[in-house]
Amino acid sequence: MKKNLLSVAVKGAIGLTAAAVLVPAMPAFAQEDAKLVEEVIVTGSRIKRQDLESVSPFTSIGQEEFKISGNLNVEQKLAELPQTLPSFGPSSNNPGDGTARVDLRGLGSYRTVVLVNGRRYIPATQTGVVDLNTIPGTLIKNVDVVTGGASAVYGSDALAGVVNFQMVDDFEGVQITSLYDVTGEGDGAKSNIDITMGGNFADGRGNAVVYASWSDRESVFQGDRDFSNVALTESGGELVPGGSSGIPGTRVFDTNTTFNSDGTSRAFQDPADRFNYAPDNYLQLPQERFLVSSFAHYDISDKLTAYGEMAFAHNEVPQELAPTPAFTTVSVNPNTPFFDAAYQDTLRQMNIDAGLDPNAPVDLFVGRRMVENGPRQSLDTRDGFRILAGFRGDINDDWSYDTYYSYANLENTNLLNNDVAASRFRQAILVNDAGTACQDTSNGCVPLNIWGEGNISQEAVNFVNVGATNVTSITQEVLSASMSGVLGALPTSDEPVAVVFGLEHRNDESTYRPDSFLSAGDVLGFNAGKATVGSYSADEVFSEVNVPLLQGKPGVESLSLWGAVRYSDYSNIGGVTSFATAMNYSPIEMLKIRAGYQQAVRAPNVSELFLGQSNGFPSADDPCAAGNVTTDTDTALCAATGVTAGSFTQANSQIEGMFGGNPDLQEETSNTFTFGVVVEPMDGLDIAVDYYNIEIEDAIDVLGGGVNNVLDLCYNVVKDINSPFCKAISRRSDGNVRIVNVLNENIGLIETNGIDLNVNYGTDLAFGIDGGSYLSVGFSSTFLLDYDQTPIADLPDRVNYCAGNFGNTCGSPRQEVNWNSRITWSSGPLTLSALVRYLGETNDDVIENNDVAASDLVVPSLDAETYLDxxxxxxxxxxxxxxxxxxxxxxxxxxxxxxxxxxxxxxxSTYDLLGPRYFLSASYKFD
Structure with missing residues (x-):
C-alpha cells in the first residue's frame, strides 16, 4: 500500500507540475527580482545583493552542512543555530503535536515566516506555522536565516525574521540518497531513502525535477534511558522519585486516602505513593513520512519563463502518554463492598457531619490512574499539498516582473485511543450495595471498581474506554505580483537606484472539528476542545528601494540607503502599515557598517482569534500551597478564595489551564533596531558582529502570560480578588487549583536584545591527498543580553527576566551564551569535519524573578553543555x-x-537525550 501511495504521488507530481507550467498563471506578484545586477538574492530583501551586504543579521546554511551533519529532519539543524530557540521536534511528546518548527529569537514560531524559494509554504497549524517535516532535505540548496525582522518585505508575521529554503530546481540526472542513523544503545533508528530525477528538455529551454522520499523514525521511551525512566520531583532538599498523585490504587483527596489491591484503605504517602508515569512516554517520537516535490520551468521566449512547483507530504507522528489520570469528582455509595469497613464508616461519618443520611452517596474528588485501560495514544496524520504556477520575465534591459499563484491545503486527522469517558466513569463508580450493578444501568453500565490497583474488570474497561477523533483543515491562497528595475543613478554614484513594487492577496481559512466526546468535554486525560472555524484575508501593497548614495570617495567606499514599506488591509482588523529602513556604509573596502530600523504590525491569526476552548496542563506553582508561600503572598487572599495558605500540598506540578481564542484581539506592534559591522581583513576571512533590539507591544499571548504567571499575579503581585487574574482561578474542595482560565489577550510587552558574532575563514593548504587541501572554520554565536516579558501593560514594573533563565515562567532555557563552530578539512575525495556546540548555563527563573535564594532550590541551575559531532x-x-x-x-x-x-x-528540545548517534549515508548519481 505504501508503494502504491508513493507511485501515485510521484506520477501526480509530474502531471501537476507540467500543468502548472503550461496553464496560464493568474495575475500575481513576486518574491524574487529580475536581473538588476549580477549578484545573488539574499533573503530579507527582494533586491539582489551579496551575502555580506545583507541589510539585516544574516546566516546561511549550505547544502553541504546537511550532508555532513547527518540530519534527517531539517528542524534539528536549525535548532542548532544560536539565533533560534529549539521548538517542537522529535522529542516533543507532551507538549507536542507531531510538527517540527523553528523559533527565531525565542519570540514564538508563529512570528517566524518560513519560505520555500522566497514564497510561502504549506501551513501546518491554525497559527500559520509551517511544519518543517514537509520540506525535502535532500533538495535544499541552502537555507537563509534573517533575524532582524522582515515584515515590510515578506508580511506582518515576520516579526522575528524569515527562514527561506532555496531548493534545487535545475537538477540533471538521477540520484539516489539514503541515510541510516542509530543510537549507541542500538535503538531509535532513523532511515530514509530519496530519489531525485531531473533533466533539461526543449534544447535546454526547460528543466524539470521530481523528488520522492520515504523516511522512518523508530520510537524510544523515557523508560529506555536511566536519566528519564523515573519522573523526578523535589523533596527534602533533593531530587527523589515522584510522579503523579493520580495513582493506580486511587487517591481520595478529601481524606488523603489510597487503597491496596484488596480494597483496604490507608493514608497516601507523598511522594512515595506517586505514580511514575515516565516509562510510558516517548523520548523520541516515531515517524513515517512520504514526500514528493517537483519543480519545472520553461523559457517560452528570451523574455518570458513559465514555472511551476508542486509538493505533497504525508506525515504520521504518534504520541504516547501514561494511562489516563482521572481527576474528577465522583459520587460514591458508602456501602460499596469494594473497600473495607473502616472506610465505609469514614464515608458514613462524613454524611453525618454534613447532616445527611449516613447511607447517601458521598461526593469525593479522586485521582485514579487507569492503567487497566492502557497508555493514551495520539496519532497525527497530516496530508499537505501545495501547487504553484507563475511567469517571470524581462520587460526590457532594466525592468522585469514575476507573477504567481499558489494554493496550499493541509488535512490533519488526530486519533485519540485509550481515553476514558468522564460521564461513564462517574456513572460506573456509583454502584449498588452489593457492587454487582450500577445504580444507573443505562448504556449497559458495568460496575467500575477503582478502589485498588488491578481491580477494574475488562468489561468495565470496555464500558468507559473511548476513542476520539478531530480533524483540522487549513487552506491558504496567495496571489502575488511584483515588478523590479532600476531608475538610474544619482550624480554621486555609479550604481543605479533599484526598486521593487507589487501587490499581494492572501486568504487563510481553517476549521478544527472535534467529535462529540471532545467537544462535550467528556474525555478524561486528553484535552477537551471546541470547534475552531475562521478565516481572514489580506490585500497588500509593498515597495522596496535601494539608493546608492555615494561611491569611490575618500572615506566612503560605498554608502547606500535601503527602505521597504508594506500596507496591509486585513479583513479582521483593517489597515496596518509596516516599514523598514537601513543604511549600509563602507568607509574602506574591508569594512562595512549596517544599521536598520523596522516597525511592523502583526495581525492575530485564525487560532489566536477563533481557537475553541481547550484544556492544557502546564507546569505551575500554586502560591497558596505548602512550600510555595512567600513573604509576598497575600495569605488573606488565599483564604478569601477558599483555602488556608500552606495547609495543603500541591497535588501535581502541572496545573490545568483553559485556553482559547479571542475574536476581540487587536494587532501587535513591533520595533526592531539592528546595527552591524562586517570586516574582511584578509582573503578568506570575514567577521560579522550584529546587535539587535526587538520590542513587541500589545503582544498576543494568553492571559497574564500563562497559568503560572496568573497565579503569581493574583496572590503575589496584584492581590485583588476582583482582578481578572484572581477571577480566572477556581479551586477544589481540598484546596488545590481546579483550573485557571487563560484565554488569549493582548498583554504587555516583550523585549529582547543581544549580539551575534559570526566568523568564517577558509584557506588552501599545501598538503593533502593530491598535494593540497582546503581548511574552513566557521563560528556562529549569540550573546543574549536581555529577554524581558511584561505581562500587564498597566504594571510596567512587573517584569519577568528570562535571559539566562528557565522554568515555569520563562519556559525553555534561554542561554546568555550560545555558540557553535564547524571545522572542515577537505583534500581530494576526503572530507573530515567536526562541529562543536556550546549551550551556556541557565538558572531557575524564580531566583531572579521571585527573589528565591539559589541555596533553597534543589536544582538552581542547568549546567553548560558542550556537544561534539x-x-x-x-x-x-x-x-x-x-x-x-x-x-x-x-x-x-x-x-x-x-x-x-x-x-x-x-x-x-534543547538538550541531546539519547547519547551518541551513528549515521551512515550514501549518495549515487546516474549520469
Whole structure:
C-alpha cells in the first residue's frame, strides 16, 4: 500500500507540475527580482545583493552542512543555530503535536515566516506555522536565516525574521540518497531513502525535477534511558522519585486516602505513593513520512519563463502518554463492598457531619490512574499539498516582473485511543450495595471498581474506554505580483537606484472539528476542545528601494540607503502599515557598517482569534500551597478564595489551564533596531558582529502570560480578588487549583536584545591527498543580553527576566551564551569535519524573578553543555559519495530537573537525550 501511495504521488507530481507550467498563471506578484545586477538574492530583501551586504543579521546554511551533519529532519539543524530557540521536534511528546518548527529569537514560531524559494509554504497549524517535516532535505540548496525582522518585505508575521529554503530546481540526472542513523544503545533508528530525477528538455529551454522520499523514525521511551525512566520531583532538599498523585490504587483527596489491591484503605504517602508515569512516554517520537516535490520551468521566449512547483507530504507522528489520570469528582455509595469497613464508616461519618443520611452517596474528588485501560495514544496524520504556477520575465534591459499563484491545503486527522469517558466513569463508580450493578444501568453500565490497583474488570474497561477523533483543515491562497528595475543613478554614484513594487492577496481559512466526546468535554486525560472555524484575508501593497548614495570617495567606499514599506488591509482588523529602513556604509573596502530600523504590525491569526476552548496542563506553582508561600503572598487572599495558605500540598506540578481564542484581539506592534559591522581583513576571512533590539507591544499571548504567571499575579503581585487574574482561578474542595482560565489577550510587552558574532575563514593548504587541501572554520554565536516579558501593560514594573533563565515562567532555557563552530578539512575525495556546540548555563527563573535564594532550590541551575559531532566523507567514485558520522560523541547528558522541567526531567528540545548517534549515508548519481 505504501508503494502504491508513493507511485501515485510521484506520477501526480509530474502531471501537476507540467500543468502548472503550461496553464496560464493568474495575475500575481513576486518574491524574487529580475536581473538588476549580477549578484545573488539574499533573503530579507527582494533586491539582489551579496551575502555580506545583507541589510539585516544574516546566516546561511549550505547544502553541504546537511550532508555532513547527518540530519534527517531539517528542524534539528536549525535548532542548532544560536539565533533560534529549539521548538517542537522529535522529542516533543507532551507538549507536542507531531510538527517540527523553528523559533527565531525565542519570540514564538508563529512570528517566524518560513519560505520555500522566497514564497510561502504549506501551513501546518491554525497559527500559520509551517511544519518543517514537509520540506525535502535532500533538495535544499541552502537555507537563509534573517533575524532582524522582515515584515515590510515578506508580511506582518515576520516579526522575528524569515527562514527561506532555496531548493534545487535545475537538477540533471538521477540520484539516489539514503541515510541510516542509530543510537549507541542500538535503538531509535532513523532511515530514509530519496530519489531525485531531473533533466533539461526543449534544447535546454526547460528543466524539470521530481523528488520522492520515504523516511522512518523508530520510537524510544523515557523508560529506555536511566536519566528519564523515573519522573523526578523535589523533596527534602533533593531530587527523589515522584510522579503523579493520580495513582493506580486511587487517591481520595478529601481524606488523603489510597487503597491496596484488596480494597483496604490507608493514608497516601507523598511522594512515595506517586505514580511514575515516565516509562510510558516517548523520548523520541516515531515517524513515517512520504514526500514528493517537483519543480519545472520553461523559457517560452528570451523574455518570458513559465514555472511551476508542486509538493505533497504525508506525515504520521504518534504520541504516547501514561494511562489516563482521572481527576474528577465522583459520587460514591458508602456501602460499596469494594473497600473495607473502616472506610465505609469514614464515608458514613462524613454524611453525618454534613447532616445527611449516613447511607447517601458521598461526593469525593479522586485521582485514579487507569492503567487497566492502557497508555493514551495520539496519532497525527497530516496530508499537505501545495501547487504553484507563475511567469517571470524581462520587460526590457532594466525592468522585469514575476507573477504567481499558489494554493496550499493541509488535512490533519488526530486519533485519540485509550481515553476514558468522564460521564461513564462517574456513572460506573456509583454502584449498588452489593457492587454487582450500577445504580444507573443505562448504556449497559458495568460496575467500575477503582478502589485498588488491578481491580477494574475488562468489561468495565470496555464500558468507559473511548476513542476520539478531530480533524483540522487549513487552506491558504496567495496571489502575488511584483515588478523590479532600476531608475538610474544619482550624480554621486555609479550604481543605479533599484526598486521593487507589487501587490499581494492572501486568504487563510481553517476549521478544527472535534467529535462529540471532545467537544462535550467528556474525555478524561486528553484535552477537551471546541470547534475552531475562521478565516481572514489580506490585500497588500509593498515597495522596496535601494539608493546608492555615494561611491569611490575618500572615506566612503560605498554608502547606500535601503527602505521597504508594506500596507496591509486585513479583513479582521483593517489597515496596518509596516516599514523598514537601513543604511549600509563602507568607509574602506574591508569594512562595512549596517544599521536598520523596522516597525511592523502583526495581525492575530485564525487560532489566536477563533481557537475553541481547550484544556492544557502546564507546569505551575500554586502560591497558596505548602512550600510555595512567600513573604509576598497575600495569605488573606488565599483564604478569601477558599483555602488556608500552606495547609495543603500541591497535588501535581502541572496545573490545568483553559485556553482559547479571542475574536476581540487587536494587532501587535513591533520595533526592531539592528546595527552591524562586517570586516574582511584578509582573503578568506570575514567577521560579522550584529546587535539587535526587538520590542513587541500589545503582544498576543494568553492571559497574564500563562497559568503560572496568573497565579503569581493574583496572590503575589496584584492581590485583588476582583482582578481578572484572581477571577480566572477556581479551586477544589481540598484546596488545590481546579483550573485557571487563560484565554488569549493582548498583554504587555516583550523585549529582547543581544549580539551575534559570526566568523568564517577558509584557506588552501599545501598538503593533502593530491598535494593540497582546503581548511574552513566557521563560528556562529549569540550573546543574549536581555529577554524581558511584561505581562500587564498597566504594571510596567512587573517584569519577568528570562535571559539566562528557565522554568515555569520563562519556559525553555534561554542561554546568555550560545555558540557553535564547524571545522572542515577537505583534500581530494576526503572530507573530515567536526562541529562543536556550546549551550551556556541557565538558572531557575524564580531566583531572579521571585527573589528565591539559589541555596533553597534543589536544582538552581542547568549546567553548560558542550556537544561534539564528527563526520567523515569520501567520494568513492565520481558518482558515489559516502558519509559516516557520530553525533554527541562525548555522550553529553542534560542536568536532571525536578518540578521545573518541561518533560523527561529536562527540556528535550534543547538538550541531546539519547547519547551518541551513528549515521551512515550514501549518495549515487546516474549520469
Amino acid at each position: 564528527l563526520s567523515v566523507g569520501y567520494a568513492m567514485t565520481e558518482n558515489l559519495d559516502l558519509n559516516f558520522g557520530i553525533k554527541n560523541a562525548l555522550d553529553t547528558e542534560p542536568t536532571p530537573l525536578g518540578d521545573a522541567q518541561e518533560q523527561a526531567n529536562t527540556f528535550p
